[in-house]
Amino acid sequence: MTAIARTDRSAGRPPSERSRTGRSFFQRQLDRSLERRALINARAVAPFVVGPMVLDVGAAEGWVGQALADDDIGLMVSLLDVVDLNLATLPLTLYDGLTFPFGDNSFDTVLVMLTLHHCDDPVRVLAEASRVARRRVIVTESVYRTSAGRWLLWTMDNGLNGLRSGWQMPGGLHFAPVAHWLDRFRDLDLAVIETRWLSRGLHRHVAFVLEPPYS
Template sequence: MKKLDRYLSRAWAEGKLKQIAPFLPPSGRMLDIGSGRGTITGILRRRGYGVTPLDIRDRSIDSDLRPLLYDGEAIPFPDDSFDCALLLTVLHHTPDPVAVLREAARVAPQLIIIEDVFSNSLQKQLTFFTDSLFNCEFRGHPHSNRRDGEWRRVFEQLELTLAEEQSRRVLLFYRQQAYNVLRK
């Protein structure tokens, strides 16, 4: 079972990294917020990036990928500690994604974000159900998903500039939006 978990985790991570590849800086210090299994952290470290995993609990699959644990609110680093922060399918798991984005922008001038977005009420319900199923989170999941336009308004509210974006369809109804956002 552990081999299957590693395989699926790696396949998921490779798909996400392929999606954000155009946004990645050539080098630098990265903060992987909501690092989960740590697979993305591991792949990026092997590519030469200095990556610090950060999460609210340790779900890492390797001991060298264990995250720094935090309360999900105040990121425990000084301003501008990193060149880039990754928030890959994380924000919809948080009760206050705007606060998480504000903190991420405090510690890094570039934010790379992937979020599951919806455009109608049926798609919203299917997104919630699928996300709960894949993450085995049926209770306490905040489902803070938003429409693409709502994320754009959040970026403006936080005085962040949307530099690039990319959309991809997952399954038949699921849409993921990747954003490369810069602090003004």
């Protein structure tokens, strides 16, 4: 594993390969749009976050975790991803996309937000999230109902995320309907305590609030 520290914003952001400096006008505008969306998503799931120790899996720029930490100074948020896209001030750990480099029950809440469809083995990643979570796993996913909806998700996701990451981010491989994810949660003995739609328009986006076994 590789741990990458970030300093507090008041001390100034350390040099980074993906700092805002040097990014094109289009990339800066895209960053701002994604940061606004991350703030909305963070506030949508914040009521379901329990405990002070939070892990954000597939954190990308880290803006969801940053928004949660900024809104609640009692939270200690860590980021986990396969590439360093971090523009937040939170600590990032890089991993191999399969095994989380943390012990069992290391975090109170684990966030897996718009991440599973990018994973080579989403069930393995979900199982790892369950393993390191003491009390809660929160999953959000882009879902579809028709083959046309799946094509639209694939096109939008791969294009947008390619541009935002300089084509470093893995493509969207495993989009699925709601029923598919409910079956996977059941397979892993993850109890669904709430399902909430975050959007139902062009982007059908749903949140699943889960409790791991023995929580």
